[in-house]
Amino acid sequence: MIYLNILNKYMLLETLFPTRCAGCGAGACQPLCPRCNASLPLISGPACSRCGTPTPHEVDGCVECLGRMGRLDAAVALASYEEPLRSVIHKLKYGNGWRLAPLLGAMAATRLAPSLLSPRPLLTFVPMHPRKRRMRGYDHAEKLAGGVGKALGLEPVPLLERVRPASPQVSLGREERQRNVRGSFRPTAERLHGEEVVLVDDVLTTGCTVVECAAALKAIGAGRVIACVLARDVLASAPATRLKQAARLRPVGR
Ligand SMILES: [Zn+2]
Ligand SMILES: [Zn+2]
Numbered sequence: 001m002i003y004l005n006i007l008n009k010y011m012l013l014e015t016l017f018p019t020r021c022a023g024c025g026a027g028a029c030q031p032l033c034p035r036c037n038a039s040l041p042l043i044s045g046p047a048c049s050r051c052g053t054p055t056p057h058e059v060d061g062c063v064e065c066l067g068r069m070g071r072l073d074a075a076v077a078l079a080s081y082e083e084p085l086r087s088v089i090h091k092l093k094y095g096n097g098w099r100l101a102p103l104l105g106a107m108a109a110t111r112l113a114p115s116l117l118s119p120r121p122l123l124t125f126v127p128m129h130p131r132k133r134r135m136r137g138y139d140h141a142e143k144l145a146g147g148v149g150k151a152l153g154l155e156p157v158p159l160l161e162r163v164r165p166a167s168p169q170v171s172l173g174r175e176e177r178q179r180n181v182r183g184s185f186r187p188t189a190e191r192l193h194g195e196e197v198v199l200v201d202d203v204l205t206t207g208c209t210v211v212e213c214a215a216a217l218k219a220i221g222a223g224r225v226i227a228c229v230l231a232r233d234v235l236a237s238a239p240a241t242r243l244k245q246a247a248r249l250r251p252v253g254r
Pocket of ligand 1: 036
């Protein structure tokens with residue numbers, strides 16, 4: 001009982017005054033320890049402008065996304081979905097880690113800025129279902145959009161609502177994911193007038209969710225829709241394709 005009380009007190013203190021690194025849990029380092037900060041799998045070189053996958057040179061469509069990004073015009077990802085970013089994103093979503101959003105959002109904004117076409121795009125996010133939001137207490141994508149907006153001097157606006165709760169997608173293939181998100185989003189704005197829209201989310205895997213959101217936004221008149229995500233998860237989207245691509249890219253003689 002005493003142990004539980006101490007544990008509860010500790011958890012409360014950690015929530016109110018977090019001191020641990022969100023990547024590795026090292027003490028007295030927040031939000032990230034120098035080692036985790038230095039080992040974030042940032043994408044800083046060329047990438048596919050349609051899905052954010054790192055590529056040997058800039059391309060508009062790659063083996064991971066060609067013909068599959070629907071109404072989504074572009075995507076930028078801050079980093080690859082690898083450690084320590086995986087743990088950081090987990091913390092952001094499940095560990096009451098919304099405090100990480102300003103830092104992560106500002107970093108994502110730096111990656112996003114050169115890919116914007118208009119000086120003042122509309123900034124929005126992939127919304128959570130209201131029930132889930134109530135349970136979690138906050139919407140991590142909305143918090144992230146807040147971080148991106150602060151860095152770019154833009155105010156996030158909710159343009160979509162999630163009308164069907166998301167079921168877990170991790171074990172699903174592309175077609176199942178597509179079916180899973182179809183009709184999940186409804187615009188909350190009445191009409192847009194060709195504005196560029198930035199759509200913020202945490203991870204882009206197959207892209208089915210952001211593609212569905214882009215379609216809903218274009219249905220009310222959005223112009224170019226660009227997804228801005230923290231991480232591009234390529235392995236989970238098409239492991240077979242990736243292996244084939246890796247084999248093809250391997251230099252001869254190795
Ligand atoms: Zn760390
Ligand atoms: Zn691509």
